[in-house]
Amino acid sequence: MAAARSLWSGVLTCPLSADKPSIIVSRREINDGETVTLTCTVPIDYRGGDCRLFRERSRIPFRLMTATDYLCDFQLTSQELLGRRPVGSKIFFKCDYHLQQYTSVSSDVSAVTVRGSSPSPGLSVSRRFLSPDDSVEVTCSPPLRSVSTCHFYRDEIHVAEGPCRRNLTGKQLSIWEESTVLLPVNMTCRYDPHKHLHIRSEPSNHNLLFVVDASRVSSPVDCKVSVDDDQLAVFGDGSWTFAGEDGPTVTLRLTNSGPTSDETCGEVQSETRPA
Known part of the structure; x- marks a missing residue:
């Protein structure tokens, strides 16, 4: 040294x-x-x-x-x-x-x-239930006249980017998930206001969807799912029934009462559809 x-x-x-x-x-x-x-x-x-x-x-x-x-x-x-x-x-x-x-x-x-970041956009969806092969129209609405790109997320997982209005299939929303009878999908979106700058908006409001795959059951299923009060208000009271191609149905009821002794869709064993 x-x-x-x-x-x-x-x-x-x-x-x-x-x-x-x-x-x-x-x-x-x-x-x-x-x-x-x-x-x-x-x-x-x-x-x-x-x-x-x-x-x-x-x-x-x-x-x-x-x-x-x-x-x-x-x-x-x-x-x-x-x-x-x-x-x-x-x-x-x-x-x-x-x-x-x-x-x-x-x-x-x-x-x-x-x-950098920009103000949150609004997110709207055309439907709340879809099968893996169905599609839902999702619209991300930035508080700006024009933006470069919109990004769509399922539970923090990036599932799509590009136009701010687009169709997404149930399969796209189920990416990285194991096959199941019922998949809750908590959707949000963001947008990039500038093409050449690293600026992304704050996340949008949340929208709850369900991907229902009735083909995974071999007999009728009646199940109950607990959701937050604000989401329950969006869906309203009632039940929804979905039929697979081979006949068995899945009936879904939403509640805010928390876990009950009734059978829930999460407890239903997924089964491969018969050939």
């Missing part, structure tokens, strides 16, 4: 390839208002020199730090990182270090995305 420090007793003018710094990023994506740590690693004993952080293609550093060891930690808020760029941008940066007349080669370029 003493030998390394002695190099700085004179003036260095030739960069050494072995002296190339590197960047460590605490998070590749942050939300607007959050903080990220960018660490410039110094490969030699460089105490007393300056670590310099550059944004985009600028040749002028936007942050300087005197090196006291082998790591220079730059803690930046989202606004400091963005500078004049809008929220939703992906910011590229690099670093080097400088002492007297010596400047190291630059590190590799790295990036941090500053994500």
